[in-house]
Amino acid sequence: MDEIFKALADRNRRKMLDRLYEEPGLTLSELIEDIDMARQSASRHVSILEQAGLVVTHWSGREKLHYLNPVPVVEMSERWLDKFSENKALTLLALKTALEDREK
Numbered sequence: 001m002d003e004i005f006k007a008l009a010d011r012n013r014r015k016m017l018d019r020l021y022e023e024p025g026l027t028l029s030e031l032i033e034d035i036d037m038a039r040q041s042a043s044r045h046v047s048i049l050e051q052a053g054l055v056v057t058h059w060s061g062r063e064k065l066h067y068l069n070p071v072p073v074v075e076m077s078e079r080w081l082d083k084f085s086e087n088k089a090l091t092l093l094a095l096k097t098a099l100e101d102r103e104k
Contacts, residue, residue: 001079004072007052012037013045017054020068027063 007013015035020026032042046066049055053072058065 001076003048003052004054004076007048007054010045010048013049016042016045016049017068020055020066021070024067025058025065027065031066 008017012035016031019031019034023030028039028042028046031046032039035042037045046055050057054069056067056069058067
């Protein structure tokens with residue numbers, strides 16, 4: 001889980017993930033097309049994303065294609081975010097019910 005948070009902490013890595021979400025199977029050059037970054041830095045960022053399990057690669061001939069792996073994000077969401085969202089939803093539902101009861 002720590003590797004995922006570390007990987008998501010960088011704005012450029014989040015941009016890369018957004019790009020792969022929109023268009024899977026990009027080469028490194030295509031992936032950083034809109035990001036002002038040297039190829040060597042991009043390789044390092046992709047490596048961090050791969051270590052976190054957020055990006056998987058596939059070789060097609062001489063091209064290395066990158067794909068988003070959403071599973072770690074879903075796992076993180078279930079463990080950390082959903083439980084807090086559920087409390088908010090329950091609180092809002094209770095508030096709604098209380099306000100509706102007052103109107104009656």
